[in-house]
Amino acid sequence: MDLKISDLRRRFGKVEALRGVDLEIPGGMFGLLGANGAGKTTLMRIIAGVLPPTSGLAIVGGNDLSTREGRVAVQRRLGYLPQDVGLYPDLTPVEFLDYVGLLKGLDDKPARTRQIGELLEMVGLSDVGRRKLKGFSGGMRRRVGIAQALLGDPSIVVVDEPTAGLDPEERIRFRTVLASLAGHRTVILSTHVVEDVAQTCRETAVMAGGRVMFTGPVTDLVRHAEGATWEVTTSGPAPTGGVVVSAVGRADGTHYRVVSPSRPDPEATPVAPTLEEGYVAFMQTVSAGAERVGSS
Amino acid sequence: MIRYEFLMQIRKRSLWITTAILAVVMPLLQGNRGPSSLPDDMSARAVMGTWAFLFSILLPIGFGTVLADRLVRDRRLGIVGLLDSLPVGPGARVLRRYVGSVAATAVPGLAIMMAAAVFELATGRHDPALLLWAPIAFALVMLPGLAFIAAFALVAPLVVTAPLFRVLFVGYWFWGNMLPTNFLPSLTGSLIAPIGDYPASWLTGERMLWAGDDGWLGFLRPDVTGATAALSIALLLLVALVPLAASGPLLARRRVAG
């Protein structure tokens, strides 16, 4: 299912959360990057048909989300994991999934039950499928959340910050699950964690201040830091030119990785950038551009 | 789906605790007009009608209170976004929640009526018909009132918050059901008082509280007969549709606001 969004705007009172978003998502696994407050959640909620936009167009799989029919048509084929999703504490995972499955219109009971069993297996919750959700940890809840999103074999899966608050193992497991889905689906992953996108997506978009600032292959985003990523090893103070992306203490001093358009230190050696560095470099050019616009 | 709405409500401990407390307190406070003062030759129908009305005096306060979070808790639990992403409109969702919650809330109500019948059987009335009249009296006296208050308890907190609703509801309960109309204009004693005065009075053959009493909106205060008792039940169910019908637009408005 492909997605076409043009000049999408949404305001909450005085806050303009989306200021004219243009975005096309062809299919497969797509990463939506952006700092907190960039507008990712607002965009995801609009795509899920949960929030109507103030203006603009969102077409998902040929269905216009501004019409009731279009919205229902999309929602029939949608799996959505909202940011910070809650669950009914008084139900068990099996019951909760059954409840959501019924609301999704999965009326064939044996098929539904079989699918719930498979999904719980997939997210590693088979053992606790009949325990009340009340006592579940954040990671376990998140896994119920993703299982819920996959009910009914949706053709578009929208997951909003799914790895926030997960421990490293859970995070990796989760990414693997998501990536394995993308074969015949559109999966839109929103996150402020660049590593999540680096590990799973080929295509990505970057949002800032309610706009999409970049769309394209992940490799293009990495390229923004090419020739601008440096390693500096020093026992003295941290390098001041550019953005320090990482600092690792070793016997011969601290190894800094720095994103900077010019050599930040005479000792600095150029290195191949990661996606995170590409993202940082890109955001630097964006904010530099914004400053130029602001001061002119 | 209604099954899960039912399960979630019936698993609510406060429902059982509230019912249990009121089910003990009311018989203790029943005074000389309660079921324990009824003569030995009283019919099973009148005995269970009296019990049902006794419970109906305060139990609905408990019911209204425990039902008040049923819709708004979707937001509190952070689940409303997920629900809104499913291809079911809010109106249908509310209706299912309503039916499931009313059914679940009815269970402890029915249980204490059955317990009252067993108590009567054990303490001297040897009429097995008590066990038959217990559910009938429950269905005629308590259930319509429950259906009525449940509709308001579910929907009103969308407008005034659940805690405020609870306070207002308790005030309304005494004012609109028990406070005589010559004291303050109210719906006390009218066909649309959810306390179950009409059906209980019809079952027992005696006016229980103020049913049909003169007052404000006189056309809503006919004499007690089988027909007016049935009319009272029908009107209560009809009025309950008003908040239910309003819930869809109210939820849709919240969706737009984000």
Ligand SMILES: Nc1ncnc2c1ncn2[C@@H]1O[C@H](COP(=O)(O)OP(=O)(O)O)[C@@H](O)[C@H]1O
């Ligand atoms: N329901 C809301 N009411 C008011 N402001 C909101 C609401 N949702 C989001 N915002 C504001 O819109 C902006 C974008 O938020 P959001 O979409 O949550 O960004 P992100 O998911 O990228 O962190 C923020 O400034 C946020 O405060």
Ligand SMILES: [Mg+2]
């Ligand atoms: Mg967010």
